[in-house]
Amino acid sequence: MNQKIVIAGLGLIGGSLAKAFQKYSECEVCGFDRDGGALSAALSCGAIDKAATGDDIRSADCLFLCLYPQAAIDFITEHLPLIRPGCIVTDTCGIKAEICRTLPKLAAEHGFLFVGGHPMAGKEQNGFAASDADLFLGASYLIVPCGAPQRAVDFLKAVAVELGFGGTVVTTPEHHDRMIAFTSQLPHVLACAYVMSPRCPEHPGFSAGSYRDVSRVANINETHWTELLIDNRKALTEELEELICNITEIKNAVALGEAETLRGLLRKSRLVKERLGESCK
Amino acid sequence: MNQKIVIAGLGLIGGSLAKAFQKYSECEVCGFDRDGGALSAALSCGAIDKAATGDDIRSADCLFLCLYPQAAIDFITEHLPLIRPGCIVTDTCGIKAEICRTLPKLAAEHGFLFVGGHPMAGKEQNGFAASDADLFLGASYLIVPCGAPQRAVDFLKAVAVELGFGGTVVTTPEHHDRMIAFTSQLPHVLACAYVMSPRCPEHPGFSAGSYRDVSRVANINETHWTELLIDNRKALTEELEELICNITEIKNAVALGEAETLRGLLRKSRLVKERLGESCK
Numbered sequence: 268m269n270q271k272i273v274i275a276g277l278g279l280i281g282g283s284l285a286k287a288f289q290k291y292s293e294c295e296v297c298g299f300d301r302d303g304g305a306l307s308a309a310l311s312c313g314a315i316d317k318a319a320t321g322d323d324i325r326s327a328d329c330l331f332l333c334l335y336p337q338a339a340i341d342f343i344t345e346h347l348p349l350i351r352p353g354c355i356v357t358d359t360c361g362i363k364a365e366i367c368r369t370l371p372k373l374a375a376e377h378g379f380l381f382v383g384g385h386p387m388a389g390k391e392q393n394g395f396a397a398s399d400a401d402l403f404l405g406a407s408y409l410i411v412p413c414g415a416p417q418r419a420v421d422f423l424k425a426v427a428v429e430l431g432f433g434g435t436v437v438t439t440p441e442h443h444d445r446m447i448a449f450t451s452q453l454p455h456v457l458a459c460a461y462v463m464s465p466r467c468p469e470h471p472g473f474s475a476g477s478y479r480d481v482s483r484v485a486n487i488n489e490t491h492w493t494e495l496l497i498d499n500r501k502a503l504t505e506e507l508e509e510l511i512c513n514i515t516e517i518k519n520a521v522a523l524g525e526a527e528t529l530r531g532l533l534r535k536s537r538l539v540k541e542r543l544g545e546s547c548k
Numbered sequence: 549m550n551q552k553i554v555i556a557g558l559g560l561i562g563g564s565l566a567k568a569f570q571k572y573s574e575c576e577v578c579g580f581d582r583d584g585g586a587l588s589a590a591l592s593c594g595a596i597d598k599a600a601t602g603d604d605i606r607s608a609d610c611l612f613l614c615l616y617p618q619a620a621i622d623f624i625t626e627h628l629p630l631i632r633p634g635c636i637v638t639d640t641c642g643i644k645a646e647i648c649r650t651l652p653k654l655a656a657e658h659g660f661l662f663v664g665g666h667p668m669a670g671k672e673q674n675g676f677a678a679s680d681a682d683l684f685l686g687a688s689y690l691i692v693p694c695g696a697p698q699r700a701v702d703f704l705k706a707v708a709v710e711l712g713f714g715g716t717v718v719t720t721p722e723h724h725d726r727m728i729a730f731t732s733q734l735p736h737v738l739a740c741a742y743v744m745s746p747r748c749p750e751h752p753g754f755s756a757g758s759y760r761d762v763s764r765v766a767n768i769n770e771t772h773w774t775e776l777l778i779d780n781r782k783a784l785t786e787e788l789e790e791l792i793c794n795i796t797e798i799k800n801a802v803a804l805g806e807a808e809t810l811r812g813l814l815r816k817s818r819l820v821k822e823r824l825g826e827s828c829k
Contacts, residue, residue, distance in 0.1 A: 387756040389756065389757070391827075406756060407753050407755075407756070409753075409754065434753065436753040443754075446747060446751070446754040447754065448747075449747035449748070449751065449754075449759075450747075450755035450756070450759040451755075451758050453745075454742075454758035454759065454762040455758065456795065456798050456799075456802075457738060457795070458817070459794075459798060459814055459816075459817035460791055460794035460795040460798055460817075461734065461738070461791065462817050462820045462821060463790075463794045463816065463817060463820070464730050464734075464787065464790055464791065464794075466726065466727060466729075466730035466731075466787070467820055468820065468824065469727065470727070470730065470824075471824070472688050472690075472715065472717040473688065473690065473717065473724075473727035473728065473730075474688075474731035474732075475668040475669060475670065475688070475731070475732070476670070476764075477732050477735035477736065477765055478731040478732070478735065480735065480761035480762065480764055480765075481734075481761065481762060482821065482826070483757075484758055484761075485817045485818065485821050486821040486822070486826065487817060487818050489811045489814035489815045490811065492814055493810045493811040494807075496802050496810060497802060497805050497807055497810065500802050503802055504799060504803040506747070507795060507798075507802070508799065509746075510741055510742065510745065510795070511792055511796060513740075513741035513742075513745075514741040514795075515792060517741055518737075518788040518789065521737075521777050521781050521784055521785055521788070522781060522785040524778050524781060526774050526775075526778055529774045530770045530774040532740065533740055533768050533770035533773055535740075535744065536739070536740035536741075536744060536766045536768060537740075537768050537769075537770060539744070539748055539766065540763065540766050540767040541767070543748075543749065543752070545763070546672075546767050
């Protein structure tokens with residue numbers, strides 16, 4: 268793979284993509300970031316070959332939008348005249364509804380190809396300093412075609428293979444957002460709600476792996492996540508209501524000392540994990 | 549350290565303690581388990597020097613009860629005539645209220661010394677097969693003296709140093725159970741409630757670290773945990789009610805699209821982690 272790639276946004280994901288393209292492909296990587304510090308850090312460590320100019324955008328084979336959802340849409344709107352017909356535009360946003368409503372329309376009007384993307388990898392840290400060429404090794408890459416031609420989808424599948432992803436899943440914006448509400452947004456909300464307990468500041472010495480695992484992602488970027496959670500409000504609200512019901516059911520069995528009911532509920536959960544092959548017994 | 553140790557219950561914790569005593573101390577380790585398979589596995593791999601006889605219990609310096617809470621109390625009741633005055637009896641139960649109500653009374657009546665203990669280490673797997681001499685390295689060891697003389701407490705502190713624990717915390721049964729409701733029981737309830745979502749069986753391909761971390765301990769031993777959760781029903785119910793309130797507050801902000809409120813809530817959580825030095829930024 269030796270295409271010309273422009274990456275807009277050199278944070279954790281954009282920076283990691285840049286480094287991964289440099290490490291695992293022959294692509295030319297041009298970077299764009301409003302933050303001069305991130306841009307010069309990316310240049311000086313060789314994560315990007317150069318800062319992207321208007322000409323680079325004009326001649327790009329693929330443009331990666333590694334920005335918050337609204338910023339990704341704004342970037343395209345501002346640079347529309349520069350994006351050539353046939354250029355593959357993709358994003359890395361955690362929620363797909365809004366971006367997959369807006370960008371396919373602009374793509375159709377201006378002749379570029381838009382395919383939504385979501386690399387399922389992350390870290391508690393943000394920013395270029397945390398980026399890592401190996402962040403995506405073994406991870407799942409979600410591809411949301413939004414009506415784009417197959418060759419654009421195939422290009423992203425080839426990128427996934429080249430950069431070491433573990434696999435790709437092709438899905439719709441609705442199914443993507445529904446699943447992400449469960450797999451990613453719910454754990455983030457839970458982590459935040461969990462550490463709000465008055466017991467939290469006293470936990471050292473009384474805690475082990477369970478505390479660490481549930482609280483890990485409470486170290487949140489509140490601006491980014493406010494946008495992501497509200498963009499997915501319908502699916503997330505339903506998922507949260509269901510979770511509250513399930514916790515309440517367990518809580519009632521505990522409060523009333525109903526051992527048989529409680530054992531039945533816990534057993535049900537164990538069986539879910541076992542059927543998924545996630546049991547260690 | 550070269551005392552005679554009797555370990556009753558050779559599951560994950562008892563088996564790991566046996567192996568740790570063998571690896572890191574000069575103690576003689578005798579084991580007891582109703583399950584002949586666990587006992588012979590422990591013998592054949594050298595985790596214990598011998599199966600404990602009545603004489604071993606009579607001459608033990610320290611008796612570790614690595615059993616479910618009620619079974620630990622039953623073991624002491626059944627073997628009372630064998631336990632010599634001055635013998636240090638300790639347990640490894642996850643909840644202290646019940647055992648710390650019963651055993652100090654029996655200790656006072658019969659002359660042995662009871663000190664509650666809780667090694668803060670575990671695994672998703674159970675049973676002797678999962679036991680590991682290094683399970684406790686760096687972990688916290690909670691000690692609940694229940695009025696025992698200082699020399700008994702000091703003995704357990706010395707055990708903690710010898711077996712490689714990261715530190716000890718001396719506390720009361722009430723504070724222990726209150727903190728464990730938050731640090732350990734809540735994450736287990738959450739994990740079980742989380743995997744009850746109809747989305748859970750479809751998660752593969754759509755999930756990464758957040759799903760893995762929150763769902764990990766849903767692979768639960770429902771009999772053991774039913775006893776532990778109900779034994780701590782008051783503290784756990786309060787903790788669960790508070791968590792439900794906190795999740796509901798975030799859910800309402802999401803459902804109503806109240807970005808400022810949501811950002812404020814998430815920010816509060818991030819600051820809790822930062823003040824604890826658990827931020828990675």
